[in-house]
Amino acid sequence: MSASIEHAAVVRRAPGPTTIPFGPQHPVLPEPLHFDLVLEDEKVVGVVPQVGYIHRGLELLIDKRDFPDYVHVAERICGICSFMHGMGYCESVEGLFATIVPDRARWLRTFWCELERVQSHLLWLGLAADALGFENLFMATWRARELVVDVAEETAGGRVIFGSAIVGGVSRDPDDETLKRCLAAMRDVRAETLRLADVMIREPTVRHRLDGVGTLSHDDAYILGAVGPMLRASGHDYDVRSRNYAAYGEIEWKSVVETAGDSMARALVRIREIEQSFAILDRVVATMPAGPVSVPVRGMPPKGESWVRLEQPRGEVLYYVRSNGTRQLERFRVRTPTFANIPAMVAAFKGSSLADVPTIALTIDPCISCTER
Amino acid sequence: MSTLEKSPWLIHYDASSCNGCDIEVLACLTPVYDAERFGCIVTGDPKQADILLVTGSVNNLNEPVLKNIYEQMPEPRAVVAIGACAYSGGVFADCYNVKGGIAKVIPVDVFVPGCAARPEAILDGVVRAAGLLAERRRAMGRGKRGTVTEGEAS
Amino acid sequence: MREQIDGKAIETIVETIEVASLLGRVSALRAAGWRIVQILGISTDATIELSYSFGLGHEMRVFRFNAAGEVSVPSITPIFPGAYLYENELRDLFGVQIQCISVDWLGKVYDVAADRPFSRIKVTLPSSEGGRP
Numbered sequence: 001m002s003a004s005i006e007h008a009a010v011v012r013r014a015p016g017p018t019t020i021p022f023g024p025q026h027p028v029l030p031e032p033l034h035f036d037l038v039l040e041d042e043k044v045v046g047v048v049p050q051v052g053y054i055h056r057g058l059e060l061l062i063d064k065r066d067f068p069d070y071v072h073v074a075e076r077i078c079g080i081c082s083f084m085h086g087m088g089y090c091e092s093v094e095g096l097f098a099t100i101v102p103d104r105a106r107w108l109r110t111f112w113c114e115l116e117r118v119q120s121h122l123l124w125l126g127l128a129a130d131a132l133g134f135e136n137l138f139m140a141t142w143r144a145r146e147l148v149v150d151v152a153e154e155t156a157g158g159r160v161i162f163g164s165a166i167v168g169g170v171s172r173d174p175d176d177e178t179l180k181r182c183l184a185a186m187r188d189v190r191a192e193t194l195r196l197a198d199v200m201i202r203e204p205t206v207r208h209r210l211d212g213v214g215t216l217s218h219d220d221a222y223i224l225g226a227v228g229p230m231l232r233a234s235g236h237d238y239d240v241r242s243r244n245y246a247a248y249g250e251i252e253w254k255s256v257v258e259t260a261g262d263s264m265a266r267a268l269v270r271i272r273e274i275e276q277s278f279a280i281l282d283r284v285v286a287t288m289p290a291g292p293v294s295v296p297v298r299g300m301p302p303k304g305e306s307w308v309r310l311e312q313p314r315g316e317v318l319y320y321v322r323s324n325g326t327r328q329l330e331r332f333r334v335r336t337p338t339f340a341n342i343p344a345m346v347a348a349f350k351g352s353s354l355a356d357v358p359t360i361a362l363t364i365d366p367c368i369s370c371t372e373r
Numbered sequence: 374m375s376t377l378e379k380s381p382w383l384i385h386y387d388a389s390s391c392n393g394c395d396i397e398v399l400a401c402l403t404p405v406y407d408a409e410r411f412g413c414i415v416t417g418d419p420k421q422a423d424i425l426l427v428t429g430s431v432n433n434l435n436e437p438v439l440k441n442i443y444e445q446m447p448e449p450r451a452v453v454a455i456g457a458c459a460y461s462g463g464v465f466a467d468c469y470n471v472k473g474g475i476a477k478v479i480p481v482d483v484f485v486p487g488c489a490a491r492p493e494a495i496l497d498g499v500v501r502a503a504g505l506l507a508e509r510r511r512a513m514g515r516g517k518r519g520t521v522t523e524g525e526a527s
Numbered sequence: 528m529r530e531q532i533d534g535k536a537i538e539t540i541v542e543t544i545e546v547a548s549l550l551g552r553v554s555a556l557r558a559a560g561w562r563i564v565q566i567l568g569i570s571t572d573a574t575i576e577l578s579y580s581f582g583l584g585h586e587m588r589v590f591r592f593n594a595a596g597e598v599s600v601p602s603i604t605p606i607f608p609g610a611y612l613y614e615n616e617l618r619d620l621f622g623v624q625i626q627c628i629s630v631d632w633l634g635k636v637y638d639v640a641a642d643r644p645f646s647r648i649k650v651t652l653p654s655s656e657g658g659r660p
């Protein structure tokens with residue numbers, strides 16, 4: 001036995017690239033993200049993403065469900081952006097029927113979308129803080145996030161799976177008093193979030209780990225098809241909310257753009273978006289119109305197809321439905337933001353050092369559940 | 374049960390869940406629900422874990438991973454299946470790539486209902502699993518060598 | 528095809544093309560500053576229809592053609608290097624024969640329980656051997 005140890009000690013690894021797996025169970029992420037990293041010493045020279053741990057094939061359920069019932073499946077594409085998934089599916093079916101959704105429903109949808117964005121970005125901020133070694137900040141962020149989740153529960157009925165989107169509008173109608181009270185309850189969260197984010201991005205050790213790390217160039221981001229904060233952090237002003245779905249056309253907002261393209265820029269985009277979303281929430285409640293919250297959508301969906309694009313916390317998502325004139329739609333397709341971001345993510349990893357891989361992964365904020373569906 | 378005898382260490386595995394239940398598991402560990410007040414701590418190492426929390430259903434790819442984690446855990450151990458997916462596949466039960474609940478692969482002690490499961494329910498599941506752990510520990514005759522267990526002391 | 532958003536119609540132009548002209552059309556779009564949005568497959572009983580979507584600002588343009596059976600489709604990864612995931616997905620889930628994808632999982636991108644689960648037609652594929660790369 002001792003002989004073999006001595007023997008092992010004199011065998012040197014031949015110089016050249018080594019491949020090591022990152023994931024699928026990695027402490028920084030709750031989800032099974034898996035990469036094969038090709039390393040030359042400490043430097044990442046190649047990355048092969050490995051997916052499939054969460055693939056369910058839920059797009060195929062579309063012809064096993066009636067079209068109004070599929071919303072429940074669509075909401076569970078991903079628990080972090082569940083309302084937007086449900087709503088995106090509804091909008092695409094409404095596109096088939098050419099349904100006009102009542103104003104109040106559009107405003108409520110906007111409210112829940114922004115609530116979800118705040119919730120998702122806070123979740124990200126917490127996980128990022130944890131990955132950078134600030135457990136305390138993680139806990140504090142999640143405590144703040146709980147208040148946002150409480151508002152979701154009070155207004156929509158669910159904590160993570162909101163369950164309030166239906167084809168033709170929304171299923172819940174919180175009154176204006178409730179909405180105002182909820183906003184007031186979130187005022188502290190808003191201040192607290194700003195304070196926490198400020199603590200994080202001023203901290204020299206954080207800056208050291210994020211500044212200039214995992215840079216994605218302006219051109220790469222575009223050509224590789226990146227979306228959302230990842231694209232905007234590389235200097236592209238592209239936010240699908242400018243397509244004026246829901247009430248975004250009638251409410252003032254501005255897309256958040258950074259130009260550096262590094263991990264810090266991606267973090268800053270999200271942090272500024274939290275603040276922006278709180279402001280949108282205020283405006284939504286202030287201008288909330290009265291009226292019904294849904295219109296009945298009956299009968300068979302007309303033959304045809306419909307495309308819808310929305311801006312989720314992680315970026316542009318695309319929904320596609322095709323109907324053959326029966327109650328079961330023929331095809332449902334969702335192209336989720338992380339799916340589009342994977343090639344850009346791979347590009348951001350290349351050239352970084354192994355120790356930076358977890359933090360870069362976090363600033364990209366991948367959502368594996370929606371990627372694999 | 375009012376107090377826990379030991380501090381159970383948790384390990385969380387995300388089989389093919391939609392993230393909804395995972396977020397709630399994480400929420401359980403953060404200040405508002407605070408599972409740590411029961412002495413629970415999340416570990417990434419199955420060899421140090423007492424309770425396995427599983428969200429989501431099994432498929433071909435994650436089945437061996439799940440089995441592997443379970444087999445590495447020392448006895449006594451307990452398994453908590455969280456959410457409708459972990460019970461039966463939930464809304465995804467009809468999907469071609471979903472084999473069904475995790476009970477098909479490893480023995481489950483506590484099923485936590487919900488889609489998504491509420492943090493309160495998850496906490497309850499953890500506490501129940503901790504109770505089972507204590508029973509199993511006694512059944513295994515631990516503590517007979519020198520130390521006195523709670524039950525015997527009273 | 529019209530996409531209705533709040534009564535406002537935003538044009539999504541769908542164009543049926545020949546497989547042979549795919550690469551030419553796609554490179555023309557890239558030169559004009561478009562980006563890739565997605566590739567979609569739809570299987571009917573007889574064929575698999577592919578729709579390549581590209582976006583520029585709010586506009587979207589879709590190239591559509593049928594790719595059943597022996598039709599072999601060139602990979603667009605030389606033009607849009609980020610398209611490899613879509614193409615692997617199409618090949619593994621639908622059985623579309625896409626040639627020369629830059630990052631290739633050899634039929635195991637998801638490692639699913641069924642063979643070509645999204646396809647409703649019978650296609651004979653050359654067997655793809657080997658595990659994940």
Ligand code: SF4
Pocket residue numbers: 076079161389390391392393394395428429455456457458459463464487488489490
């Ligand atoms: S039980 Fe529901 S919320 Fe939980 S993972 Fe499954 S689908 Fe998601």
